[in-house]
Amino acid sequence: MQLVLSWPVRLLIVGILLFSLFVDGAGYIYRIANHYSLTGNVPGLPPNFGGWQLYFHKGLDLAGGTHIDYQLTNFPPGQSKATVQQRTISVISKRVNSLGVSEPEIRGAGANNDRITVDLAGVTADQAQKVIGAVNKLVYTKWVADTKVTGGPEPGYKPAFTGLTGDDISSATAAIDQSGLGWVVNIVFTSRGADLFSNLTTANVAACPGDPNTVVTANCAQRHLTIWLDLTQKDIDTWEDTTYVSKVSQNYDTGCLATAKPDTVCPKLLVDAVTLQAITGGNAVISGGGNGFTQSAAQDLATGINAGSLPVDLQVLSVQQVGSTLGAQSVKLSIAAGILGLSIVVLFMIIYYRVPGLLASLALLFYAGAVFAVFKVVPVTLTLAGITGFILSVGMAVDANVLIFERFKEEVRAGRTIPAAVDAAVRRAWPAIRDSNMSTFITCLILGFVGPGPIKGFAVTLGIGVVFSLISSIVVTHNLLAIVMAGSTFRRAALMGVDRVRST
């Protein structure tokens, strides 16, 4: 126990305390530093400290939103399931981004990499499923002259279907180009696609020969191939309408496409690229011109091309949609339960154990502060089950203190001096505290690895709570007791919650 009372340990505790105060109060520190008022909405929250966004991450049952479990079926042959799962996740992410959800969570699951779970805050199940499950058809068009067309990417020309679609592409990937300067997108066609593409590019080059990079006339509209999502014959027929065309020719929006009503006009353009030479091998490269694409632009484009067809079929296993009112109500209830619980415990401890109880309450506040900081920093996504885990760990932190104090009373009654009683109480209570917390912690580990989804959240918060409750009850309470009892002011029986105290 000498170690617990040593200065390095005390410094460590003060360090944890300061760090927790900083993390917990991050919002207020930000407000004060930027001269904002302490309440109400201010811009820039939650604050960003060196890449850390410090705030509580609320699970769907608290934030409101939609959770969907998908089963992936119809895996394409010849690719590892993990790769296909990753690709599907990136396609879904891309589609979900168009919904403007903050922090969408899309995770792989399943022992065989054949599941994906999606958590979207503030979105109904209907919207989410439309966007995620949407089948966008990717089409290649060439350009044919039409003098009535005045707008769009190629004025004087309107697009025409080529028969080449997303079905003819086997993959699109972003990669660094050979010069190493910029990013490009590599497209691999199926054999049917390779033939079509070869014919198209040959015809393109024949339409206006030369090197388009140097010869101006070589960069004619007929030499362009353009990729669209869901472009229809109706769109092409309306190409003379300039407002319509300028809308359609903007960068594609899968969210709009997924939820579009018959008369909505959605942006559909994926990429409009000039053909540099006839490509006969079935492998095409789209480069950004100049120094190429940035990494994110290339990845977006590759995902967009892949998004035309999800590599697998998605089958819905379960859907949970929580209304934001219910979520807000749950948050209120949890906070109320937490505050109520803490106050009952603090009141009880102070009334029943007097000065030691007060010190334990301080230790308990330290504990709550530290655990909240950990939740923010890790970050731990808080759910109803997770909050239960936390409240339970409060109970366990109190339990350790009660064990020590009951022992303390015994030791005092047995005639020990107060400092000796403190020491003996902590020492004698330790085995029970150690074993009980160890059993809880082991249970948490098992639940964290084996348990079903909601129970994992419970295990994580309880596990973190148990570790900090040990620190709080053994280290903090003991130190506070030792410091306060070093003076003689508090060594009175009434303040100790015992009948009588030995004077020396």
Place this chain on the structure above:
Amino acid sequence: MSDQPEDVKAGRLRTESPDADEEEEDLEEEEQPGAAAHEELIEAAVAPTPPAPRPVRKIDFVSRRNWYFAFSLLIIIPGIFFMAHSGFKLGIDFAGGTEFTVTFTSQPNQAQVESAVAAENVGGSVITTGGGGYIIRTAVLTPAQQKVFEDDLRAKLGNYQLQQVLSVGGTIAGETIQLALLSVVIAALAILTLLTFRFRNVPGGWRAGFQFGGSALAALLHDVFLLTGVFAILGQGFGLKIGEINSLFVTAVLTVVGFSVHDTIVVFDRIRENLRVSQRLSFEQVVNLSIMQTAARSIITSFTVVLVLVAILVAGGATLQGFALALLIGIVSGTYSSIFNAAPLLVVWRRLQPLR
């Protein structure tokens, strides 16, 4: 042990305290004996003759153990009967299906909602939660069917607030149950192993450790069966919504397991310590002394938790009430089992398989 006499003295004197104010139920009157009663308890036990009837009550947990076991069985056996006979009322995440939690602005009565749901032909059941709130459960609906259902409901019964929709397919429901059961079983085995290891250094060695671990496991199973049994009775026997078994209920069971094991370990730890320092007492006396020394702490800890839970039960919303009730039953059971079952069971086991 240089401080041995002091410890024994501490142990006896401990029960002088007026802690009993905090006790509940039948403990209340029994926990307020004067110091003399305990002196006599120990003296009497040392003497071979049975003690004469005394004017003061004393706590003798160990010799009344059969009453305590009987009391537990009185609740557990009907519970097991219900579990075996009619099973549980399953929550949506275990049963599979689609569940809508809605609040209608127009506050229609249950019959109106039921007829509207019946017209949809999706095999629905309707539960009212008061204030225009209903929980409607149907077979698993696809997103498109769900949309149609929601729109039809709005057309027939007026506008509503959709608070929660849960749609769970059969596969995932089965998996959740399996994982939940598996994690409870593994956790129980891990606790048994840990306690056997931790208590191997009491007199009797590993076998004694196994007795401690096994008794704790039995108390743990007591709580699990009592809690699930009561919920089987509430759910199937009385058909109450609050008796539904879902993931949150499993979380409650695990929480209870955690608390119960804590209580049991505290008693057992005291037994371990007293076995070392009070070698002139018999095993039964040591167990009884240890229970007396730790009962106050167990009850105090549970009491604070119970206060919080009662508050949630009264004030909490429908989603949390079942959960709070489960925790309440479980924590009372956990405290009871560690005081009245785990330690007395250890005595029974010790008698059947003497180690000293």
